[in-house]
Amino acid sequence: MSVAFGTQGRGRRALKWFAIAVAGITIAACGRYAYERREQWRSDLESRCMSSGAVQMTQFVQRANTINGPGTCGMDYPLRVSAQARGQVSYNRPQTLACQMVPTVDRWIDNVVQPAAQRWFGAGVVEVRAGSYSCRGIRGGRSGRMSEHSFGNALDVFAFVLTSGHTVVIRQHWRGETAESGFLREIFVRACDHFTTVLGPGSDAFHYDHFHLDLARHDPRWTRRVCRPRPETVQMLQPAAPTNNFGFGFGR
DSSP states (O other): OHHHHHHHHHHHHHHHHHHHHHHHHHHHHHHHHHHOOOOHHHHHHHHHHHHHTSSOOOSSEEEOOOEEOSTTOEESSOEEEEEETTTTEEEEEEEEEOTTHHHHHHHHIIIIIHHHHHHHHSSOEEEEEEEOOOOOBTTSSSSSSBOGGGGTOEEEEEEEEETTSOEEEHHHHSSSSSHHHHHHHHHHHHHTTTOSEEEOTTSOTTOSSOEEEEOOOOSTTSOOOEEESOGGGSOOOOOOOOOOOTTTTTTO
């Protein structure tokens, strides 16, 4: 009987110390997260964007609740965006973005994507298939440097749906010498004029099927941009010349 009691006592003591250890780890983790703060420039950028009037709340762009954590993840003024370009280009599902991303994506669509779609296909873009906010590291998970997706400061674009119903898919159409390839390469290279980071097929193993677009601050003066693959290495194509010459020279 004394042996049995002695065993139970040791078991209780072991459970006690295990509970203390778990509590200590939990407190340490909570303490670590408590001291993690998003970089101030992120809050400043969101605040300036919201106060500038660059983004107007509409049925397509709505305020969402502040996102704080876990860790540094989140946004002060998250926006739930169901469509860009004044509602003309919808998302396949609503995206959660920081304020500064919304007008930048609008400009890219208006000045690059739509003109390119008309040039290559004689059609406009009506839908973008994309992904946005996700609290994770740049290589997935929670370890290492956090992705710009963790702050709503990035958009992943996978495909474009045209007014004709045709879908241009980056994974399928980036390579080759088709109209789809020419369109995708043109809007990729020119995205480097609008975003501070542009990654696509050929940049690394993680971006073989989509464009990653973000507004990361790579240096204090906002002068450095990261575009991979480098624009000068992307083989550009030209739309085929029209073959219908009916009416050529009419009126001369």
